[in-house]
Amino acid sequence: MKKTRSLxxxxxxHVDHGKTSILDRIRGSSIAKHEPGLITQAISDYTIDFKTIxxxxxxxxxxxxxKIPGILAxxxxxxxxxxxxxxxxxxxxxxxxxxxxxxxxxxxxxxxxIEILKHYKTPFVVAxxxxxxxxxxxxxxxILVYNLNAQSESTRKLLDNKIYNLVAKFYELxxxxxxxxxxxxxxxxxxxxxxxxxxxxxxxxxxxxLTGLAQKFLEKDLQVDVDKPGKATVxxxxxxxxxxxxxxxxxxxxSIKENDVIVIGxxxxxxxxxxRGLFQLEGNKLKKEKRxxxxxxxxxxxxxxxxxxxGMPVKIANKDLEKIKKEIxxxxxxxxxxxxxAGIVIKSDKLGSLEALVNLLKEKNIKIKKASLGEITKKDxxxxxxxxNELNKVILGFNIKNIKVxxxxxxxxxxxxxxxxxxxxxxxxAKKKIETKxxxxxxxxxxxxxxxxxxFRQSNPAVMGVEVLLGTLKxxxxxxxxxxxxxxxxxxxxxxxxxxxxxxQGENVAxxxxxxxxxxxxxxxxxxxxxxxxxxxxxxxxxxxxxxxxEVECLKEIIEIKRKTNTLWGV
Numbered sequence: 001m002k003k004t005r006s007l008x009x010x011x012x013x014h015v016d017h018g019k020t021s022i023l024d025r026i027r028g029s030s031i032a033k034h035e036p037g038l039i040t041q042a043i044s045d046y047t048i049d050f051k052t053i054x055x056x057x058x059x060x061x062x063x064x065x066x067k068i069p070g071i072l073a074x075x076x077x078x079x080x081x082x083x084x085x086x087x088x089x090x091x092x093x094x095x096x097x098x099x100x101x102x103x104x105x106x107x108x109x110x111x112x113x114i115e116i117l118k119h120y121k122t123p124f125v126v127a128x129x130x131x132x133x134x135x136x137x138x139x140x141x142x143i144l145v146y147n148l149n150a151q152s153e154s155t156r157k158l159l160d161n162k163i164y165n166l167v168a169k170f171y172e173l174x175x176x177x178x179x180x181x182x183x184x185x186x187x188x189x190x191x192x193x194x195x196x197x198x199x200x201x202x203x204x205x206x207x208x209x210l211t212g213l214a215q216k217f218l219e220k221d222l223q224v225d226v227d228k229p230g231k232a233t234v235x236x237x238x239x240x241x242x243x244x245x246x247x248x249x250x251x252x253x254x255s256i257k258e259n260d261v262i263v264i265g266x267x268x269x270x271x272x273x274x275x276r277g278l279f280q281l282e283g284n285k286l287k288k289e290k291r292x293x294x295x296x297x298x299x300x301x302x303x304x305x306x307x308x309x310x311g312m313p314v315k316i317a318n319k320d321l322e323k324i325k326k327e328i329x330x331x332x333x334x335x336x337x338x339x340x341x342a343g344i345v346i347k348s349d350k351l352g353s354l355e356a357l358v359n360l361l362k363e364k365n366i367k368i369k370k371a372s373l374g375e376i377t378k379k380d381x382x383x384x385x386x387x388x389n390e391l392n393k394v395i396l397g398f399n400i401k402n403i404k405v406x407x408x409x410x411x412x413x414x415x416x417x418x419x420x421x422x423x424x425x426x427x428x429x430a431k432k433k434i435e436t437k438x439x440x441x442x443x444x445x446x447x448x449x450x451x452x453x454x455x456f457r458q459s460n461p462a463v464m465g466v467e468v469l470l471g472t473l474k475x476x477x478x479x480x481x482x483x484x485x486x487x488x489x490x491x492x493x494x495x496x497x498x499x500x501x502x503x504x505q506g507e508n509v510a511x512x513x514x515x516x517x518x519x520x521x522x523x524x525x526x527x528x529x530x531x532x533x534x535x536x537x538x539x540x541x542x543x544x545x546x547x548x549x550x551e552v553e554c555l556k557e558i559i560e561i562k563r564k565t566n567t568l569w570g571v
Contacts, residue, residue, distance in 0.1 A: 005224045005295040006047060006072040007214045008092055008252065010085055012117070013099035014107035018129040021197035022099065023075050026056055026207070046073045047297070053211060057204040060143060068214050068222060071207075072295050074235070074250070085233060085250060085352065092233060092252040094218050095210065096124040102162050102194060103133055106169050112417035114173055116356050119363075123217070125191045125209055126177065128166060132196040134158055144194060144202040145181060159194060166192060180209055187217065226293040228254035229316035234264065235297070237308050245305035248281060249298050249314055256298065256316060257291045263324050264305075265312035265332040265351070267373050270325040272317070277301030309373050311351030336372055343367035345384045347376055348398040357398055357416055364420075367392070375400050376410065384408040391430055396423055435543050443536050444547070445529065445554035446471030451508065452524045461491060461514040462522070470554040471530070473503040478531035479513070480558065484565045486531050487522070488515040505550060529558050537570045 011019040026048055049070040054061055074085065074093075085093045096117055100110060117124050131137060136155040141147040148156065163179050170177040170190060177190035191209055195202025214222065232249040240246045247264070256262075258278050264271040279286040281297035292298055313331050317324040335355045346361070346368060348354035358371050369392070370383050376395055384395050385407035397412035398419060404410070409426060413419035447470040454465025466473070479487040492512040493500050503509050516522060532540070532555075540547070540555065547555070562569040 001227050002223055002225055003293070004067055004069060004219075004222050005252075005293075006070045007068055007210065007218070007222065008074070008085070008094045008250065008295055009071050009210065010074045010093040010096050011099060012096050012113040012124075014101070014104075014109040014113075017099045017101040017104070017107070017110075018127075018197045019075050019097075019099045022097075022127060022129065022195070022203070022206075023073055025197045025200050025203055026052065026073075046075070047071070048073055048207075053207050056207050058143070060204050060208055066211055066215070067219070068211060071210060072250070072297060074297070085235070091120040091122050092250060093120075093122050094221060095213060096122050097127050097206070097210075098124050099127045099129055100166065101130050102128040102159075102166070103130055105165060108415050108418050112415055115360060115417065118174075119356070119359050123213070125180075125193060125206070125213070126166065127202075127206055128163065128192050128194045129197055131159065131194045131201065132199050134162070139196070139199040139201060142200045142204060144205050147201055163192060163194065180205060186213060224253050224294045226255045229318065230254035230256040230260075230294065230314075231316075232256070232298070232314040234308060234310050234312045234314060236310050237305065240301070243277075243301050245308065247300050247302075247305055247308055247314075249300060251292060251294045251296045251298055253294050254316065255291055255293045258289075261317045261321065262300070262302070262314055263317045263321070263328050264308050264314050265328045266307055267309070267332075267336070270328050271304060271308060272321065272325065273302040273304045275300055275302055309351055310349070311353070311355070337368050338370055338372070341367070341369060342387055342389055342392055343369035344392050344394045344396060345370045345380050346396045346398075347372060347374065347380065347400055349373065349400055353398050353416065357396065357419075360416065360420060361396075376403055381405055381407055390434055391427065394423070394426070432546075435546055438539075439543050439546050442539050442543075443477050443530055443532055444471060444474075444540070445532065445551050445558055446473050446477075446505075447530075447554050447557065448473060448511075448528050450518075450522060450524050450526045450528070454510075455518050455524060456510060457512075458519060459517040461512040462516050462518050463510055463512045464518060464524075465508060465510050466528075467508050468503050468505050469527075470505055470550045472505065473507075473509070473511075474530075475501050480529040480531040480561060481522070482527055482529075482561060484561050485521075487528070488513055529554070529561065532558055532562075534570050 013019055023046060027046060047070055050066060085091050098113055132139060134155060136152055138151065140150045167177050175190050176188060177192055180191040180193045183189045183191050193202055193206045193209060195206055230251050231253040232251045234247050235250050236248040238246060258275055260275045262273060262275060278289050278292060279299040280289050280292055281299050286299060313328055315324050315328060335351055335358060344366065346357055348357060351373065354371055354373060358368060361368060376397060380395055384393050387393055393408045395408055395410045396419060398416060399414050400412055402410055402412040411422050411426060448466040448468055451465040451467055457463040475490050475493055478489045490511050491514050493503060494510045559570060
C-alpha cells in the first residue's frame with residue numbers, strides 16, 4: 001500500500017546557534033533549557049504532525065492544501081545526525097535546516113555542515129536565528145511578514161545588512177541565496193528565513209517554506225510502500241539500563257514489526273538479530289508498538305547489538321537472509337577501506353562520519369590506505385608507520401581518543417572541518433621540514449672573494465681569507481672559477497681560531513683547500529662559486545622556493561658560467 005510519509009528534516013549548524021531551541025518553540029517544549037551548558041548532548045527525533053504545523057502557521061496556512069502528514073525533525077549536536085542519515089548513494093534526509101545565528105554568522109561547524117550538504121546534494125533552507133537580539137528590534141507579531149513592517153527603518157536596514165552578509169558568504173561558497181520573501185526561484189536560490197526561537201517570530205514562515213518545498217519538489221520522493229520489508233539507518237547506539245545496547249533507527253522505507261529478523265551492517269560481518277522490543281521515538285518519550293511504518297524514528301531492543309555502529313544500514317530479512325547480508329556488507333565496504341597501497345589511515349566512531357571524511361579527503365586528492373571504525377589500535381599504528389612516504393605516516397581520527405606515539409602523527413577532532421584544517425597545516429609544515437632536510441644534503445649556491453693580503457699559506461693546503469658575497473659558505477663543497485675551471489673541495493673553515501662548518505653571507509673567514517697553489521690556480525681578489533652538478537641543479541629547481549633571492553641570483557651566475565662551455569647544461 002502506497003502512502004505519503006513524513007518529510008525527513010535534519011537540523012544542522014554550529015553549536016549554540018539554536019537548533020534545539022527552534023524545535024522547542026515549534027513543539028511548545030523546553031528541552032534546551034535542561035541541556036548542560038544549553039548545548040544538545042544527544043541526538044533527538046521529533047514528529048511534527050500536521051496539527052502542530054497548522055497551530056504554528058495560523059492564518060498563513062488557511063486555504064492551502066497540505067498533503068504531507070508531518071515532519072520528522074532530527075536534532076543533534078553539531079552535524080552528527082546528518083552524517084549518520086546515510087543510505088546507499090546518499091543521504092536519507094529529504095531537506096535540511098541550516099541554523100545560523102544571524103549576529104555571529106558563519107562558524108566552523110557551519111562550514112562543515114555546508115560541505116556535507118553539498119556532497120550529498122541535500123536541499124536546505126537557512127534559519128537565521130536570534131533576530132530578537134538585533135538592536136532596536138521589537139516583537140509585535142509571531143508572523144514575521146507583519147512584524148517586519150512594524151520595525152523602524154534603521155532596524156530593517158540593520159536586518160538587511162546581516163542578511164546580505166550571509167548572502168555574500170553563501171555566494172563565496174557557490175550558492176545563490178535570498179531572504180525567503182524575495183526568492184524568485186526556490187529551485188535555484190537558497191531561502192533565508194529570519195526568525196527568533198525565543199519569541200517565535202518567523203517560525204510560521206519556516207514551516208510554510210518547508211511544507212511548500214516538500215509538496216512542490218519532493219512529493220514523489222515521499223511516496224513509500226508500507227507493505228514492503230523496512231529499510232533503515234542506525235542513527236545512534238546507546239546503552240539502556242537492564243537491556244544492554246539498543247539502537248535508534250530512522251525507518252525511511254517499508255515497515256518493521258516485533259519479531260522481525262533484521263540485518264545490520266558490521267565492521268567485519270553483518271549482524272543478524274531479532275526485534276524483541278519496538279518503540280516509537282518522540283524526543284525522550286517511548287511508545288511501544290507492534291508495527292511501525294515509514295518514515296519514523298524507532299528504538300529497537302534486540303540481542304547482539306554490542307558491535308553495532310551509528311550510520312550502519314538496516315534491512316528486514318524474514319526472507320533471503322544470505323542475500324540481504326551480502327547486500328548490506330557490500331554497502332558498508334563501499335565506505336571501509338583496507339588496502340596495501342600507500343596513503344593515510346582514518347578512523348571514526350560512526351560510519352556516516354567516516355564516509356563524510358573519506359569523501360572530503362578524496363576531493364582533496366589525499367590517498368587513503370585504510371578507513372575503519374572504532375578507537376585507534378596497534379594495527380592502525382603499524383599500518384600508518386609502515387608507509388614509505390613520511391607524509392602518509394598519519395592517522396586522522398574523528399570523535400575518538402587521541403593517543404601519543406612516536407611512530408606516527410595522530411590528529412583527532414570533533415569537527416570534520418577543523419580536523420581537515422589541522423591536517424592541512426601539519427601537511428604544509430611536514431613538507432617544509434622534509435624539503436629543508438633534503439636541501440641540507442644538496443649543494444646550494446654561494447659566492448666568495450679571496451681577500452687581498454690574507455693568504456696565510458700558499459699550498460698543502462692553501463689557507464686564505466675570504467669574504468662570503470652571496471649564499472652560505474660550507475665545507476666539503478668543490479669550488480668553481482669564473483672561467484669554468486673546477487677546483488678541489490673546501491676542507492676547513494675557521495673563524496677567530498674556531499673550526500666551523502658553514503658561514504652566512506657578509507662574513508669574513510679563513511678557508512683551507514688541498515691540491516691548489518695560490519698564485520698558480522687562484523689569486524688574491526678572485527671570485528669563486530660553489531660547484532654545482534647538473535643532477536644537483538635539477539633538485540635545486542624542484543625546491544627553488546626554499547632558496548632566498550640572493551641564492552637564486554648566485555645560481556643564475558653559476559648557470560651562466562657552466563653554459564659557456566656547455567650550452568645545454570642543466571636543460
